Amino acid sequence: MKLLMGVEVAARRQVTPAVVALTLRPTKRPAFPPFRGGAHAILVLPDGRRRLYSLVSDPARPESWEVAVLREPAGQGGSAWLHDAAPVGTRLLASHPQQGFGLAEGAARHLLVAGGIGITPFLSMLPELLRAGANFELHFCARSAESTPFLPELRAALGPRLREWIGRRLDLPALLASPAPGTHAYCCGPARMLEAFESATAHWPEGTAHREHFAGLPRAEASQGEAFEVEIASSGAILPVPADRSLLEVLREAGHAVDAACEYGACGSCVVGVERGEPLHRDVCLSPAARRQSLTACVSRGRGRLRLAL
Template identity: 45%
Template sequence: MMKLDLIAVRVAARRIEALDIVSLDLVPEDGNALPAFAAGAHIDVHLPGGLVRPYSLCNPPGGESCYRIAVLRDPASRGGSQAVHAHLLVGTALAISPPRNHFPLDAQAPFHLLLAGGIGITPLWAMAQALFQTGQPFELHFCTRSRARTPFLDTLASSPFAAQVQHHYDDGEPMQKLDIAATIRQAPAGTHLYVCGPQGFIDAVLQAGRDAGWPENRLHREYFGAAPVASANQGAFELQLASSGRVIPVQAHQSALAALLAAGLDIPMSCEQGVCGTCLTGVRAGTPDHRDQYLTDEERAANDRFLPCCSRALSPRLVLEL
């Protein structure tokens, strides 16, 4: 039986957007409107074989008759993108979560600078459409390996804001490649930056923003995958539930999330990489070993929450708000 918070949908359309990239239009099985969302939101897609993966919505908010996602077939994936490309054909029925948004636009920003790397265009494409609809100033820079690997190329070219979009190709002329530092330096005063794409691209953009003196509250990012975090601490530790005092051991090389699930707790989860924030759990005592890409540096320093899918403990025990 489907969980009550999931939505039954089917694939109404499927398009090849670029080399190894497919987009899917998901419509509700019951014909009712889908829940409203804001640009930057994602949904969890429940795939064949029990996999659950988050994908950003790339269509603009408003008139939610369908959700559109675009997925890159990644040979290094853990099975999610392969399942999408192989099994999600037109007519396929599946379940999705309601939209969640950890990457919203700042309505007070005087200017929005959108920097996309590869398939990281998906939330930023929704943002560009939403910003145009509301008349807010923005600029979109889209970096890809080549034209053949650039999704939405024709759609972007024919959009009413095509003049606000610049393409940058790794295999193009030097003038085509994005000068991140110069782009940030030339942005209007008070600009908010939004970046999504591979981790190396995001890290370079954020560092350029910091080097330019931009405060963290103007640097927004969304990761699609987490890189392994090197740490000497890979030993066992304990989790204590604040509500009951129950202690759950976490073995070396076992995730805290796996230990909680094995103990019978119902913990919401999605990416299992510390990217989406779905499993975020409060911490009352102890010191987490943060290994996620979701929390800000300030939130990590507070040590009052952690993501059990990837993070561990620097102290022998963590007392959780569970």
């Protein structure tokens, strides 16, 4: 992964029993690179594991970042390590900010829908919305007030623009039934909520319903699928991609410097242009428009032969 920065845990606060917020400071530069609300970064743990976290701090304060880590008992140990073994002073590596999700420019109204820890990408959007005096509301769904991260801060900052659905169901089809002109809707939460949001916004104008996923394919599955081949546009070389290897691996082995961060289809850093052919998209980060002309090399594949803009 290129463009990694050294970071240090500068502070920690327990937001709920299962969520810890870590303040990170850069170790070799006075401030982090700029980002807009909704961006994420990838943390590289000392054993090489990579985890993607939304930046929850205000983009206007680049001297530090804050990320919120949910302890995932069924995970692979990355979140538990950050909870239990990363005290203040711990040094890590982090990617530059990546902007897969963010506020639509020029929208007349923003309708935000968050479920549980899915609140995190919205936390850096909210200061931007408040500063701009934007027309917005945030619907926040969670099981109980005690397990809901950042609830007191949100209540204080948003007042009636925060609609709480704590322990009760939000009727997404009803909320999203009639898209008003200029309204953009955004959702981040568990897979079931994202699916419900997708079907409830199926009739919305293209590009006005935005979703943020946190997890792509498990790594073992990410490099498996049907065999296919790619043609490199600049050289005409044909490279076979066997069923048990990823396109990313094959391209790198052939000497192409393709960047990659998450390697499970969630960050978009490995995107490669497609000039011809039928990609089989397996990522969870590209928009429909991006998918028409590119694919993620880490998890996506192709049918037959693809011609790549490399």
